[in-house]
Amino acid sequence: MIALVDCNSFFCSVEKVFHPGLNGKPVCVLSCNDGCIVALTPEAKAIGLHRGDPIFKMKDIVERNNVTIFSTNMYLYAAMSKRVINILRSDIHHVENYSIDESFCYLDGYERHYNLTDYMRGVVEKIRLYTDIPVSVGIAPSKTLAKVGSKFAKKFKGYRSVCMIDSEEKRRKALELFDLADVWGIGRQTLAKLNYYGITTPLQFADKKESWVKSRFPLPTVRTWKELNGIPCIDTSEKVQKQSICTSRSFGEMIRDFDTLKASVSDFAASCANKLRGQRSAASSVTVFILSNRFREDLPQYCNGTTVTLEMPTSDTIEITTAATKALKAIYRDGIHYKKAGVILGEITDASYIQQDIFDRIQNRPERNLLMEGIDRLNHHYGLKTVRLAAEGEPSLLWHPKSEHKSGNYLSDLNEILTIRI
DNA sequence: TCTGGGGTCCTAGGACCC
């Protein structure tokens, strides 16, 4: 059996740990730039807010209901996520961390010594006690069914945070009641297609013949069908190295001139290179893309991207930034109000197996690698961007995302640790 | 005025081969 452990309204729950007065109140966490709602509590859902709503359009509801708003604080959420995962790993041998707020736990063998539901309830209690984060658990023979279970556990108090689907009867009952649109792996397009064939519940889908599904749907949907029938076939094992690394941002204010855009793109390139070295990889391709503001119909629209291929895989910030600037020059058009830009590194390989090039134009690679190591160490110790390329621009001149409701770095900065007055 | 960011996998169709 597989258990899915899912943190409830994770970002909001983290904020609530440090603002306990908010229990039972509507809370939202926003995307970068204080743009859209990315996480919200059930109380916020109940008054008509949704994930993805642009917050400026929701001003009325927010003010009328006294909704508490937080800007995104990923460092804080990541730190808390790590704590939750550590507790899971201390109680379960095989844990697969799937996302910042979800982990799959493989419970093979545990059933010989424990009642699985009780065991997982113990884990839930431990997480609550140590971190104050509420979690829901679904237990089932496949990951997709475990996800279904966890949603039931979240929705109905009677399950006491853990819902196990361990019999044919329970499986059918669960799939009959579950919303087809909420099934893991079924998105908008697949839902529409299923509806077209008259399928409106997960049970109707699961009861179709395999040949029927195979002849009409792509492989991922066939896998979902199998999983709904209790046959595990979705692999979520963590990839050692990412195959692509991206840094992109929407700008708070639109950018028109090349130099400012170049500084941003250099900044993104440096961030990508840093992530790349963090996983000990090298990349051979650098893609840059730029977009105008699609919501401004009164302005000329433009979006473009291009890829520069490097002669040798590298993780050198200087090389990657140079390539990114070259790519940007190729696609930049004058007279456009740019709203968003990004850098993507591709063709990623292990840094320790790079094929050397006898005609390599950079003759001092070992020294350059040492330089990068030095920069990374300084930045790790003294804070991000303490040392950076001049091309990335003066930090004071560089555009900063809007972040008006950010809580402190309570778990990663001694200066911002909570003060408690008694 | 203000509308997120970062990934993976799959597939159809094009380009090419004999």
Add this chain to the structure above:
DNA sequence: TCTGGGGTCCTAGGACCC
């Protein structure tokens, strides 16, 4: 007038996830 058959590889774009 009529214009084959069988492959491989690559890539852009789609669909999905959080």
